[in-house]
């Protein structure tokens with residue numbers, strides 16, 4: 001098996017013309033990001049290990065910016081931060097041959113005034129009912145463009161914007177997402193809708209494990225997210241023996257190398273008036289442009305902090321350091337691509353930028369009020385600015 005995986009790398013390496021090591025790592029990482037994994041046992045051993053439970057067979061299936069309900073994941077959890085005792089933290093909708101998928105999902109949209117909300121209907125639950133306290137909610141894939149720059153923003157820079165007790169009284173607090181890492185030490189979470197993963201390596205390991213059922217050093221169990229009460233799933237054929245993981249450390253690191261270099265979205269044409277209104281309305285208090293060590297501004301429009309956006313966006317699920325109503329400020333760059341991919345906010349409920357702002361409450365209530373009070377011309381400039389990011 002180990003030999004097969006090395007062969008895979010060798011094939012990938014010879015298929016790429018002679019390149020600098022960094023570029024080579026990027027290209028191999030990219031091909032691993034695009035690779036379709038299959039369930040064990042498979043004729044091509046190097047590609048197997050998918051599942052037994054999964055939501056997709058490649059990273060790219062969810063991160064290519066397509067508009068499909070299937071690429072949103074169903075997050076499970078409760079207000080204490082626990083997953084469901086049977087189904088875990090994610091409801092996987094695919095099973096390997098002989099393994100029941102956890103459920104089928106139908107999403108229906110309902111009008112909520114001029115806005116809309118999702119109702120998720122779970123059918124064919126494969127392993128009995130969810131626990132009474134388990135809540136479930138949609139998460140759309142975040143974009144990976146420019147993600148390496150977010151990884152490089154110094155921790156001290158993120159912490160300068162934190163104001164957990166709102167000491168300056170502006171109504172916006174912003175909490176650093178302190179979580180306990182695998183080594184038991186406190187680390188700053190920065191990835192995911194709830195900033196629940198501290199590094200691209202941790203986020204990648206979680207994706208292999210939770211989205212595709214592939215084991216890595218950080219999540220060494222080859223049955224992925226099957227819990228103890230899913231024995232058929234735990235005993236299904238695996239892509240790795242007990243001594244190894246389905247994804248080797250070097251493969252994982254190549255995927256991380258690809259993410260680190262993924263180009264940032266192209267910055268739109270300057271819109272001085274819109275940018276000014278964006279600042280004056282208080283959007284930039286959260287949607288900030290932090291600096292890298294060398295002083296360069298990252299035009300992502302996020303402070304990477306957690307903010308409580310009020311009851312309308314509270315899904316009852318605590319994740320990492322984030323309480324159920326708290327979300328990490330999402331980057332706004334690449335707005336056109338996010339809109340093309342199906343909508344805005346964590347569950348695509350907002351069909352455009354104005355709807356997204358209408359959902360802002362809690363710490364962002366003042367900014368929403370300011371947006372509502374703008375003159376038509378200023379509002380148009382603000383929306384054009386955000387749409388152009």
Ligand code: HEC
Nearest residue numbers: 055056058059062073139140141142191192193207208211
């Ligand atoms: C089934 C769909 C799916 C698959 C497959 C998938 N992802 Fe994701 N990805 C998501 C979703 C949904 C989120 C947001 C999850 C959350 O915050 O709860 C996400 C978040 C991320 C983020 C964080 C981005 C940010 O702004 O913080 C990165 C990085 C990422 N994925 C990389 C990967 C990699 C690498 C793979 C393959 C190993 C992968 N993903 C596979 C759906 C998927």
Ligand code: HEC
Nearest residue numbers: 282283286307313327328329344345346356363364367371
């Ligand atoms: C208190 C912090 C805060 C303020 C102030 C704020 N936002 Fe946000 N914004 C957030 C958070 C957190 C989310 C994610 C909420 C979710 O997905 O449920 C978000 C989401 C968004 C989104 C959707 C992004 C996406 O990719 O889905 C847009 C657009 C947006 N904000 C624009 C604005 C504008 C314009 C303003 C000013 C009128 C503003 N925001 C003020 C914190 C803030």
